[in-house]
Amino acid sequence: MRWTRAAGRGLLATALILVGYAGTGARAGEVADGDGRGPMTLVTGGDLTSYLRGVLDDWNRTHPAEKVTLVELPEAADEVRAQMTTSLRSGSDRFDVLNIDVAWTSEFAAAGWIAPLDADRFPIKRFLPPVVETATFGGRLHALPYVTNAGLLYYRKDVLDKAGERPPRTWAELKRLAKTVAPEYGLDGYAGQFLPYEGLTVNAIEAVQSAGGSVLANEGARVTVDSEAARKGLAFLTDGVREGWIPEQALTYKEEESRRAFQNGELLFLRNWPYVHRLASRGDSKVAGKFGVVPLPGPQRRAVGVLGGSNLAVNAHSRHKESAADLLGYLTSERVQRQVLTEGALPPVWADLYTDPALVRRYPYLPTLRQSVLDARPRPKSPRYEQVNLAVQAVVHDAMAQRETPDHAVARLARELGAIVRRG
Template identity: 45%
Template structure:
């Protein structure tokens, strides 16, 4: 999700994916009630793959393998900024000019509805992808009005990283399930000599997409919603206020360090690895980084805590779509099959800690032995609540970031921020 700034590069052997059998794809007559019927996927030749800057070093080698197997259908990797908002803006600019420069797009899961509704991406032939083998919440992010407009490439769920060594020394036997338990555990750790100068908790609180994620998680973890099942905003509620109050109050009482209002994913990861945090909310990619740091063997992961019990993660990840204005769409469709296959996504799991869309990989004993966080991650994804799946997502997330940040920095109270946010969201969704 996407909101991540960087990814990890675990040291693992690369799986052989050269044996994938890719078939030529013409137009499909799959039914559905989407914006339009599936496009005619014709034309073979060079294409481009457009995604965030690859800080893991895993994307280009995978593309190189494709290029070696398909010398007449080579893929050029176009890397966009790591910031999700900037990625989205550049993709929109390409679509608005109807440029064929972008072919396969790596979309944050919450962009599918917006891009499909504007007909910037093609509806895909659903029967040609093994969606039944994928986690259902992940597949749903790739659909718009019952039509498939993208294919899951990776998923994501928020995890609570914690210093297991410090909790053990402080006599805390199990990771916290509630915010109150987390604060209590921190208080015990901070009484230890090793806990001197260590802050309690951080997430991503800078004014960018990561704040939308963290705000939404706090609201959902307190029993509230940002938008209801009908898509209508309902954020000016006592439950939502309890969620935002947790963040605001934690900044005031020092549970969250004040500098965390500047944190993106990488800032929090580095603080945790450098021994400055007891708890960190972040994505799975952090695990591989931490395993290669000074805290190797001294940390573990757990589900996010909530107000009265385990919390709810925002659902992250990326889906692969085909630009409506691209050329060589038969090649593009085959390339999506290659990148989203079970073999390829297992490689990305092993090399970059990317959460795979395939259910079976979370239950593989050998993988669990190597990546102990997989059962927790699966639970996080299955319990996750999507960010608002609305067409004007850009306006919605901008409003959330603006009002949540105002509350976190003290320029508005939680009540004032939520009231303003409710009004803004109602205007955006009604357009």
């Protein structure tokens, strides 16, 4: 989950109160105990919907000795990560439970900041299988999946219907339609999130994975990006800009900029997260009732996407780990996961919810999202994920801006990632 996304802004209204603490040790008025139980703090990034307040209020009513106080950090993802890591690195028990981006799990686990979890304590067999992989490191469960996400392809159904075309299932079909149909209707062809930030890393890794390649292996110990598949994946993006079916303006897009371009009727195709569906369906949207959603295309079949979302982890220095584990079980229960979808408008991790007839009628994109999640993989696991992220986004943006060829860009990325791995 990226707090700067409109998957966290626009869709998500800030409705929580910032609560501050200082220092470590026992909290005011609290008696330390030795059974791992007691009141807790749950820390998260900003811009969560108000459903979480009600969920925690329900917990607090039935657990008066283990009440949860919500701590909301600033909206920007880098600031969230900075405040969390500063506190964890110091050994503070300020936060008991952390709601973290799935990409941070391996880094936090490798550093020893979050406690391993007993997998048998939680209903992980009821979750969509790929999301559990985002919460493991070194063969152990270090967090619990809470919210998932996968990219989808939004398309102008009205335009394709007029042109007598179907939504694309492969890159070749996407390219053809973006080059030929889009201009006939005064539209740009295709956009994703191509500003140099983590959104570009996700888009790039999706392209590389879909072409059959990878960036890192062995949990960040081996660089695998120097491959023909990686060059093919990167060429898909760079060729789009060079040939004009990806507009140059898209190199400045994050989630919200790209969503607005599609919603304002400027794009034929958009790669974005599920949150766009609700906003693009509102009465003030120029494409309401005119668009459809399908899985992202790949070279020969559906793309191999990148999982987004957030995981819940327990601070290794928490004095109330038993209570924290119970809270994780509560927040990932089927009842609360249903609220994640119906009240929080976020994709849940429980598999059965994606085939619930009543929910599918209310959220018709659920079957497509389920397939996209099942096809997706976690972002590259690395104890130095933030450095990996910065290297990928910088190199790929240079290539999309036509400053480097895909061949040179992949070779450069292999060198930079190699240096990061050797520093490990």
